[in-house]
Amino acid sequence: MSNQHPIICVSYHPCIDRTLEVEEFKTGHTNRAIFIGEQAAGKCINIAHILPLLGVKCVLYGIVGNDAKHIFEERLKQVPHHLTGLPLRTRINMTMIDKKRTSETHIREVGTPLDEKYFRDLMQEVLDAGHENQFVVLSGSLPPNIPDSCLFDFIVALKAKKMKVFVDTNGSALAAAVKANPDLIKPNREELKELIGAETFEKFGITQSADTIRFLHPEMSILLSDGANGCYFVSQGKRKHGQFQATFTVPVVSTIGAGDALLAGFLAGLYLGWDLDNSIKYAVRVATATLPCLSAGEIDPEVLNHKSLSVVIEDL
Ligand SMILES: Nc1ncnc2c1ncn2[C@@H]1O[C@H](COP(=O)(O)OP(=O)(O)O)[C@@H](O)[C@H]1O
Ligand SMILES: O=P(O)(O)OC[C@H]1O[C@](O)(COP(=O)(O)O)[C@@H](O)[C@@H]1O
Numbered sequence: 001m002s003n004q005h006p007i008i009c010v011s012y013h014p015c016i017d018r019t020l021e022v023e024e025f026k027t028g029h030t031n032r033a034i035f036i037g038e039q040a041a042g043k044c045i046n047i048a049h050i051l052p053l054l055g056v057k058c059v060l061y062g063i064v065g066n067d068a069k070h071i072f073e074e075r076l077k078q079v080p081h082h083l084t085g086l087p088l089r090t091r092i093n094m095t096m097i098d099k100k101r102t103s104e105t106h107i108r109e110v111g112t113p114l115d116e117k118y119f120r121d122l123m124q125e126v127l128d129a130g131h132e133n134q135f136v137v138l139s140g141s142l143p144p145n146i147p148d149s150c151l152f153d154f155i156v157a158l159k160a161k162k163m164k165v166f167v168d169t170n171g172s173a174l175a176a177a178v179k180a181n182p183d184l185i186k187p188n189r190e191e192l193k194e195l196i197g198a199e200t201f202e203k204f205g206i207t208q209s210a211d212t213i214r215f216l217h218p219e220m221s222i223l224l225s226d227g228a229n230g231c232y233f234v235s236q237g238k239r240k241h242g243q244f245q246a247t248f249t250v251p252v253v254s255t256i257g258a259g260d261a262l263l264a265g266f267l268a269g270l271y272l273g274w275d276l277d278n279s280i281k282y283a284v285r286v287a288t289a290t291l292p293c294l295s296a297g298e299i300d301p302e303v304l305n306h307k308s309l310s311v312v313i314e315d316l
Helices: 043-053 066-075 116-129 148-160 171-179 189-196 203-214 258-271 276-290
Strands: 007-011 015-022 033-041 058-065 081-086 092-098 103-107 135-139 164-168 221-225 231-235 238-246 309-315
Touching (some): 007 043, 033 043, 043 058, 043 066, 043 135, 043 258, 058 066, 066 081, 081 116, 116 148, 135 148, 135 258, 148 164, 148 171, 171 189, 189 203, 203 221, 203 231, 221 276, 231 276, 258 276
Parallel strands (some): 007 058, 015 092, 135 164
Antiparallel strands (some): 015 033, 092 103, 221 231, 231 238, 238 309
């Protein structure tokens, strides 16, 4: 699957990530933030930020509110990008980190309604730029007012151009995306549950559920992230589990963007022509390297390159 064209990242619903850290969160009380961070984010923005750090070329196409365009341009300084500024408010996704309990609470804004025309213009821009076999990543929730059928149409059109389509979204948009037969989806356990309508638990149950989805879409692979349990990969005749092992403790400061990092690492492996096992190993390594960082899409280079960190792949 090695490929000369840059990976196309499509950011149709970016956001500002605001992270607040409190000592110990108390519901119904005044809590003081001991840390506050803000950055331009959203799933494909994070992926486009990570890929060049891994030595992989990418280009970003996206839509952003004029109110925050400059912040996005700053974050994408190292990435060729085509951002269309629109007169709308950029949503803010908030994460509250409770230092004492080491827990994270996320509040994700549904966002400002977007005129379907802008989504379809973005879609056309990507289709005009794309080449056969080029990787394209569609990631993030859909803005309000954009029907799931738009995502479906987008994937069908990209597949008609014989591009390789990778999707990370949730809810009904994910269900619509699956129907369009992308090459790979990256749900987490919660999103898998939404897709199949049932909870899955141990390794066998998870991979079996993934195969249930694949039954009607045999060409589609599933990279399933499962937090501290690592990840699963399911495709035709293959069921794998990947998990990191280290002789040192990797501090989990924040897991925001760990899923984006997993997908970025996996894409990097495929793009560089590595085999499946090594691509999964790299995916987990890159995801692990984001855990010590407070901001989504940042990588701790020491963890990334640590010789005592290994990823074990188990065939299920
Ligand atoms: N607490 C954790 N400990 C170890 N690895 C983790 C932890 N949280 C996430 N990861 C790694 O990051 C990947 C993506 O995390 P996950 O939280 O499942 O994704 P998402 O952010 O999409 O929900 C996992 O597959 C795993 O490799
Ligand atoms: O588009 P959505 O589903 O609201 O997700 C956007 C959020 O996801 C993130 O990209 C993090 O994603 P992951 O934790 O799943 O990797 C945040 O930076 C952003 O706030």
